[in-house]
Amino acid sequence: MLARFKGKVPDRLMAIPPDDDLIRYTKYSKDLYSKEKRKARHSEKEETQEGGVNIMPSFTAHPLASFSRFFFYFSSSGFCTLNFSLSSAVFLLSLKCKPLLYLVYLIKIAIRPLGTLLENSVGSLGAKFAQYSPIRCFHMKVSHLALAVRVGDLSGEALYLLKMPSPRGHLTVLGASLSPLQLTPTPATTLQSQALSTVLYPTLLPASTSISLSSHPASTLVPLKLNMNPTNEIDPLGDVIAIFPTTSTKFRVSSRILSLASPVFRAMFSPHSLRGVALASATALVEVEFPDGSPRALEAIFNVLHFRHDCVSENVSYDFLYEIALVVHKYDLVDAVGLWGEAWLRGAGGGGKGLFAMYVFGDREGFRKECQRAILQSHDYDCNLNGGSEKGKETEMEEENGLDSNLVPTRVLGKIYTSPSDATCNYS
Amino acid sequence: MLLAIIANLVLELISEARISAIRSLLSVVEYFTNLYFTRDIKCRVYIPTPGPKPIFRSSIPTCDVRILGTLITLRTTIGIRPAPQPPYKGFSVQNLALAIKGLRCCVDVDQGHRECSIVGQVVRQVDEVLAQVDRLDIWNSCWGESAEDSHEEEQRWRHGTEFKFAFIRDRT
Numbered sequence: 001m002l003a004r005f006k007g008k009v010p011d012r013l014m015a016i017p018p019d020d021d022l023i024r025y026t027k028y029s030k031d032l033y034s035k036e037k038r039k040a041r042h043s044e045k046e047e048t049q050e051g052g053v054n055i056m057p058s059f060t061a062h063p064l065a066s067f068s069r070f071f072f073y074f075s076s077s078g079f080c081t082l083n084f085s086l087s088s089a090v091f092l093l094s095l096k097c098k099p100l101l102y103l104v105y106l107i108k109i110a111i112r113p114l115g116t117l118l119e120n121s122v123g124s125l126g127a128k129f130a131q132y133s134p135i136r137c138f139h140m141k142v143s144h145l146a147l148a149v150r151v152g153d154l155s156g157e158a159l160y161l162l163k164m165p166s167p168r169g170h171l172t173v174l175g176a177s178l179s180p181l182q183l184t185p186t187p188a189t190t191l192q193s194q195a196l197s198t199v200l201y202p203t204l205l206p207a208s209t210s211i212s213l214s215s216h217p218a219s220t221l222v223p224l225k226l227n228m229n230p231t232n233e234i235d236p237l238g239d240v241i242a243i244f245p246t247t248s249t250k251f252r253v254s255s256r257i258l259s260l261a262s263p264v265f266r267a268m269f270s271p272h273s274l275r276g277v278a279l280a281s282a283t284a285l286v287e288v289e290f291p292d293g294s295p296r297a298l299e300a301i302f303n304v305l306h307f308r309h310d311c312v313s314e315n316v317s318y319d320f321l322y323e324i325a326l327v328v329h330k331y332d333l334v335d336a337v338g339l340w341g342e343a344w345l346r347g348a349g350g351g352g353k354g355l356f357a358m359y360v361f362g363d364r365e366g367f368r369k370e371c372q373r374a375i376l377q378s379h380d381y382d383c384n385l386n387g388g389s390e391k392g393k394e395t396e397m398e399e400e401n402g403l404d405s406n407l408v409p410t411r412v413l414g415k416i417y418t419s420p421s422d423a424t425c426n427y428s
Numbered sequence: 429m430l431l432a433i434i435a436n437l438v439l440e441l442i443s444e445a446r447i448s449a450i451r452s453l454l455s456v457v458e459y460f461t462n463l464y465f466t467r468d469i470k471c472r473v474y475i476p477t478p479g480p481k482p483i484f485r486s487s488i489p490t491c492d493v494r495i496l497g498t499l500i501t502l503r504t505t506i507g508i509r510p511a512p513q514p515p516y517k518g519f520s521v522q523n524l525a526l527a528i529k530g531l532r533c534c535v536d537v538d539q540g541h542r543e544c545s546i547v548g549q550v551v552r553q554v555d556e557v558l559a560q561v562d563r564l565d566i567w568n569s570c571w572g573e574s575a576e577d578s579h580e581e582e583q584r585w586r587h588g589t590e591f592k593f594a595f596i597r598d599r600t
Contacts, residue, residue: 352435374442
């Protein structure tokens with residue numbers, strides 16, 4: 001596999017072990033680490049006698065280590081270890097790059113198996129991940145690797161080892177675009193670190209185990225270039241820059257494609273409109289402001305319209321779907337987005353926003369079922385559009401028991417549920 | 429503007445359908461309560477003796493009394509006595525239907541009074557209400573091709589569904 005990347009990948013990244021080794025490393029990571037552990041103990045003794053023995057791959061704490069409990073460690077062999085705490089509230093980890101250039105290897109989940117952990121944490125996305133065995137490596141379109149980890153009650157650490165052969169990768173964490181990602185080999189020195197050993201290998205290594213870490217000063221590292229708001233060139237040859245009043249996000253798109261997709265855009269860019277005149281006479285790019293459009297929704301739709309389907313995620317959140325539906329409805333893009341509507345609706349939640357999305361994308365059956373659910377389960381349909389809010393979810397959770405505790409006292413509920421189906425009893 | 433109109437229309441239909449369904453469910457309980465408040469004997473086993481013969485206390489069927497008591501208890505426990513008023517805040521169709529279907533009738537089964545129980549009838553009526561909700565298609569009401577049929581059904585819901593308890597009337 002790595003041979004495919006020869007010529008593209010810097011030499012320092014070619015030090016990555018071949019696939020077989022990695023698979024073995026993944027599959028038998030426990031054994032490996034156990035051996036490492038034994039080695040560590042052994043070498044600790046040697047170190048005290050001889051000194052200066054490296055027992056683990058060297059890791060370098062990056063300056064971003066303090067970034068919202070997100071930790072990155074870059075090893076000299078080209079591995080990037082991403083360590084994040086599941087007890088944090090919401091993470092959005094998305095890797096944007098050319099698909100199939102990245103191999104994602106899962107090495108170890110510290111507390112629980114990956115499938116269970118992610119299934120509990122991220123719902124449908126976790127189920128998608130659960131299809132993959134934790135001990136297998138899997139190829140994945142990195143645009144699909146969007147982890148929206150919402151964890152309220154889980155605690156623990158998840159550890160991923162990401163192998164990134166492509167130097168052109170963009171790592172986006174919590175909206176911050178880090179481009180390009182530099183994997184820098186650093187000289188390893190020995191460092192005693194109880195805390196890091198606890199974070200990295202909480203189940204395998206005792207807190208008192210000493211591991212070899214790089215103590216290379218952060219200032220000598222190649223810094224990650226923070227490029228927060230670049231112009232996203234959805235169409236590198238596009239003639240229009242989409243801008244937003246609330247953010248400085250910009251998208252370079254083609255007015256021709258937009259005009260073909262939507263009658264609204266067609267009117268907007270027609271020669272009879274102001275923008276059309278500007279476009280016809282312009283020698284540079286024309287900026288078009290989208291005052292009330294969500295940038296992320298418009299980005300997804302622009303990607304679809306410009307045939308960049310690998311950059312669009314099927315798993316969209318409830319609010320994101322609503323934003324997409326608003327844009328699709330406003331610009332009359334239902335036909336243009338095509339089957340993406342169905343794909344997005346698979347994750348549609350309930351409530352008014354879900355209803356609206358189903359209406360926009362023409363999901364008649366889903367709309368009917370959601371209306372029935374609203375009629376049957378709502379306690380007071382007060383005509384708000386926030387049916388998918390946390391409060392709504394809590395209400396649904398309460399209603400799982402079938403009866404409303406506000407309506408029927410618990411002791412009565414117990415009697416009702418324990419009553420025989422015939423609902424008659426002997427009287428003596 | 430159009431979006432707001434659509435949203436309001438849909439939400440209004442949902443709200444009205446919910447209110448109408450709850451009203452129908454309440455009417456089921458109310459109907460049976462009123463039925464057993466009357467002096468007529470509904471017990472199927474009891475055979476009235478002709479003539480002005482004295483009625484022995486042991487021969488009076490207690491089914492009716494027990495069922496009436498059960499109904500009143502049910503109404504009290506699920507909070508519909510006195511009857512709530514629209515928009516029935518705090519009530520949901522599903523929960524109310526489940527609570528009503530949980531009605532228990534203590535009739536003397538050993539003495540052949542199993543048929544006196546009204547549980548089966550109540551459950552059937554509640555299921556009928558739920559089936560009407562299931563048949564409701566708000567999409568049709570708003571934008572569908574068969575909007576006329578749907579409108580007719582919608583009108584029924586708007587004015588409250590009248591349930592015909594024919595089999596009960598036959599009995600009484």
